[in-house]
Amino acid sequence: QRIRERIEQRRPVPYILGEAWFCGLSIEVDETVLIPRSPIAELIEAGFSPWVDPQTVTRVADVGTGSGCIAIACALAFPEARIDALDIAPGALAHAAHNARRHGVGAQVAVQRSDLLASIPPEPLVDVIVSNPPYVDTRSMIELPAEYQHEPRRALEAGADGMDIVRRLLPEAAVR
Numbered sequence: 001q002r003i004r005e006r007i008e009q010r011r012p013v014p015y016i017l018g019e020a021w022f023c024g025l026s027i028e029v030d031e032t033v034l035i036p037r038s039p040i041a042e043l044i045e046a047g048f049s050p051w052v053d054p055q056t057v058t059r060v061a062d063v064g065t066g067s068g069c070i071a072i073a074c075a076l077a078f079p080e081a082r083i084d085a086l087d088i089a090p091g092a093l094a095h096a097a098h099n100a101r102r103h104g105v106g107a108q109v110a111v112q113r114s115d116l117l118a119s120i121p122p123e124p125l126v127d128v129i130v131s132n133p134p135y136v137d138t139r140s141m142i143e144l145p146a147e148y149q150h151e152p153r154r155a156l157e158a159g160a161d162g163m164d165i166v167r168r169l170l171p172e173a174a175v176r
Contacts, residue, residue: 032091
């Protein structure tokens with residue numbers, strides 16, 4: 001059954017199993033969130049060094065948290081920091097909260113509905129803003145392999161040049 005689903009529907013294995021791995025962590029996933037596969041894992045494991053002194057990180061914002069994998073990995077890497085896990089999609093928020101509880105960081109990770117950084121106050125300043133925003137341009141969306149068509153389109157597609165979200169996020173980040 002599962003092999004048939006993978007072959008005939010080109011459904012990604014993490015969705016079939018309901019689980020993906022990120023930073024050595026089991027993360028529950030379904031088609032409401034992207035499959036974790038971001039190179040941000042390496043940055044988290046390095047404590048964002050050399051750009052940030054890991055000892056001084058007290059607040060992290062994960063914009064577009066999806067499954068919560070980045071927020072959870074940040075919480076474990078920075079156990080004294082508050083992590084704001086931000087997303088606009090209800091399914092993503094439910095997954096992020098569930099996964100944070102599963103990994104014992106539910107009290108440290110504040111999962112909240114937010115259009116980019118809108119829901120968090122500008123003070124205190126955020127030490128690290130991390131995001132794996134939508135980055136695929138509209139034309140390329142139709143050329144993606146069939147496996148990607150199972151993922152939430154709004155988590156991948158970002159306008160004519162793939163930069164719509166980045167253009168909105170950078171000015172907001174400058175004042176946070």
